[in-house]
Amino acid sequence: MQRIVVLAGGIGGARFIRGLKSAAPDAEITVIGNTGDDIHLFGLKVCPDLDTLMYTLGGGIHEEQGWGRADETFVVKEELAAYGVGPEWFGLGDRDFATHIVRTQMIAAGYPLSAVTEALCARWQPGVRILPMTDDRVETHVLIDTADLGDSVAGDAAEGRKAVHFQEYWVRLRASVDAHAVVPVGADAAKPGPGVLEAIAEADVILFPPSNPVVSVGTILAVPGIREAIADAGVPVVGLSPVVGDAPVRGMADKVLAAVGVETTAAAVARHYGSGLLDGWLVDTVDADSVPSVEEAGIRCRAVPLMMTGTEATARMARQALELAEEVRA
Amino acid sequence: MQRIVVLAGGIGGARFIRGLKSAAPDAEITVIGNTGDDIHLFGLKVCPDLDTLMYTLGGGIHEEQGWGRADETFVVKEELAAYGVGPEWFGLGDRDFATHIVRTQMIAAGYPLSAVTEALCARWQPGVRILPMTDDRVETHVLIDTADLGDSVAGDAAEGRKAVHFQEYWVRLRASVDAHAVVPVGADAAKPGPGVLEAIAEADVILFPPSNPVVSVGTILAVPGIREAIADAGVPVVGLSPVVGDAPVRGMADKVLAAVGVETTAAAVARHYGSGLLDGWLVDTVDADSVPSVEEAGIRCRAVPLMMTGTEATARMARQALELAEEVRA
Known part of the structure; x- marks a missing residue:
């Protein structure tokens, strides 16, 4: 059985993994989830990326929106606003609140985030193992x-x-x-979560989905030991560009790429990861002309359609990533 | 301006005070609220009696039910159940959850319950001052x-x-x-909340509404200093029987009365409070024959209709309590 490790942020990562499950139904997939965007709101611990993974893979996601729960209501939020308690800019729905209440209660009872995530996944049955990158606080x-x-x-x-x-x-x-x-505050002192290094060491393939290279995958790589474990795993590491035609496919990655001195191009993101980490890189067909410059950087590169327009298109992307991995291995 | 202090539990107390506000619109009313039924649920601090007071007097109560919010929804609770997290027997609605979230967050930030209650009341504007009997934990x-x-x-x-x-x-x-x-666990070590003893000392009249004499008014009186302050206040103390025709008007007071060795009769409850505390006692007209036995115990007693069938009937009860207080004073 093929063991696949995926480093994932929220929406892009979650959708990609849904396609990957479809492309490799027999694989054992372990997702290392970003927790750098976790936030305390209303005294509750909110883990947006882990929840997006869990809801998307467990069938509870608001499909159009990409985050939050389907059939969501916002009564609690309205009431909090009536008390003058914000922030109002963060869209926490009633169904979503329940997740944060359970998580916060378990954490207060002494469970680490990894155990809490496992407990929440017992309900959602995402079909993959979701491991927080760390149990320590990184923000x-x-x-x-x-x-x-x-x-x-x-x-x-x-x-x-x-x-x-x-x-x-x-x-x-x-x-x-x-x-x-x-700045991933706290990352320098964080330890990889339980099972993270083991999963990387036992992986047959490691994938970087089209998640944000700075604030999603980059944050996971900032936890000491994870980048090294991936570089030393001796298995193909293949990524998919989150930038298509010089613009992020979704989200607003350009500003945070600029912050780390990286151009918003598919090739620049590949070079940012570097050949020390990345063996293969998929760019979109519109960026086919960037293939040579990526390969010059020592990273095998293919141009394929990279728009996740549905599970079938996404599964095809996942298959191509796995094929590129086999090419690298051979 | 007349200063009235009321010791109150939940539904019965809240409804009585609504009538009292109508009967004495110019009075300055301070409510000392029972916190012995507070409970931690889902990691949140829930204060059922304080909330019933706040919602009833602030116009947010579910009228038929007597507790909880009007137009309530139960999405969060359903979701918690989907996670296997209970208890399911406690009916926390979405609107209500917001109150507990705000309260819990403020308490975690270091505010005492009295300050939290004041902050919540800034929204509800109950028209009376609601003081928790204590800021200490009593259960x-x-x-x-x-x-x-x-x-x-x-x-x-x-x-x-x-x-x-x-x-x-x-x-x-x-x-x-x-x-x-x-057993009001923790009461022996609890201190009266800020303003409680001062309000009693400055009161012109002290009223015991038809709240539960054991688990509502009794718990408040169990906080060291409160019973003594009332006995020493030197002002009329008048109560209204929560028992009519040998049955509690609402709730299930008979079992807890039995636990403290008190019969479920209007006269027995008066004797339970005792003439050291109580100067006047209203019983329902159906219990008119118990008037002599209450008066024998040194407590002035009148039989009047005591069913809180609406604000007008309740206001009449409140007026009669205030009249009895004046009779006692004279």
Whole structure:
């Protein structure tokens, strides 16, 4: 049985894995999930990427939106607003609240996030093993110009720069302002979660789905030991470009790519990962002309359709990633 | 301006105070609320009596039910059940959840319950000052026969007696089994909440609404200092019988009255409070024959209609309580 390890953020990663399950129904898939975008809201621990994985693979996702629950209602949020309690910019629905309540209660009872995630997955049956990248607290912060915070900062404080939580940057500010740095606070002291290094060591193939290379895959790689384990695994590591035609397929990756000095092109993202980590890279057919420059960097590259327009198209992408992995291995 | 202090439990107290506000619109009313039935559910601090007061007086109550919010939905609870997380016997709705989330978050941030209650009331504007009897943790436990817990206890453990949380006794078991004792755990070490003793000392009248004399008013009186302050206040203390025609008007007070050795009669409840505490007592017209026995116990007594069938009937009861207070004073 083929053992596949996938490093995943939220929507892009979750949708890709759904296609991968379809493409490789007999494989044992382990997903290492990003927890850098976790946030405490209303006293509850919210893990947006883990939840998107769980809901998408377990059949509870709001399909059009890509995050949150289907048939969601927002009564609790409205009531919190009536108490003057925010933030209002984060869309927590009633069904979603239950997940955070269970998680927070288990964490308060002493369970690590990995055990909590396993317990939540007992309901969702995602068909893959979802492992948080770490049980330790890591919080991705984005350094922005204070002036860009607008009305919420007044007077002298409007000078200079300020680090905001990734969710504030991504959701509240919609990544519309310049990011000067992306810092996974706490990552340097974090340990890989239980099973993470073992899964990598036992993998036959390691995949980077078209997740954000900075704030999703990049954050996972920032946990000491994970990047090294992948580089040393001795198995094909293949990624899929989240940039198509010089723009992120979804999300707003350009600003955070700029923050780490990477151009928003499929080739630049491959070079950012580097040949020390990546053996193969899929770019979209519209970026076929970038194949030579990726291969020059020592990374085998193919141009194939990379738009996840449905499970079938996504499964085809996953099959092509697995085929490229076999090419690399051979 | 007349200053009225009311000791109150949940539904009965809240409805009485609504009538009192109507009867004495210019009075400054301070409500000392029972917190002995507070419970932690799903990691959240739930204060059923304080919330019933707040919702009833603030216009958010589910009128027919007497507790919980109007137009309530139960999405979060259904989702928690889908995770296998209970208890299912406690009816927490989505709107109600928001209150507990705000409260829990404020308490985690270091605010005492009294400050939290004030903050929540800033939204509800109950028109009275609601003070928790204490900021310390008090939890009313009820001692029952273990066998009465039924299926949830097996084997050897089914022998003997067990203390259960008041809510488990009241809501889950519907007070259908014998109570051997009612213990306000923690009350002996609790201090009256901020403003409680001051309000009593400055009161012109103190009222005991037709709340449960054991688990509502009794729990408040169990906080050291409160009973003494009332006895020493030197102002009329008048109560309204929660027992009409030898049965509790609502709720299931007979079992907890039996636990403290008190008959379920209007006269027995008056004698239970005692003339050291109580100056006047209203019984229902159907209990008019008990007036002499109450007066023999040194408590002035009147028989008047005591069914809170609506705000007008309740306001009349409140007026009669205030009139009896003036009679006592004169």
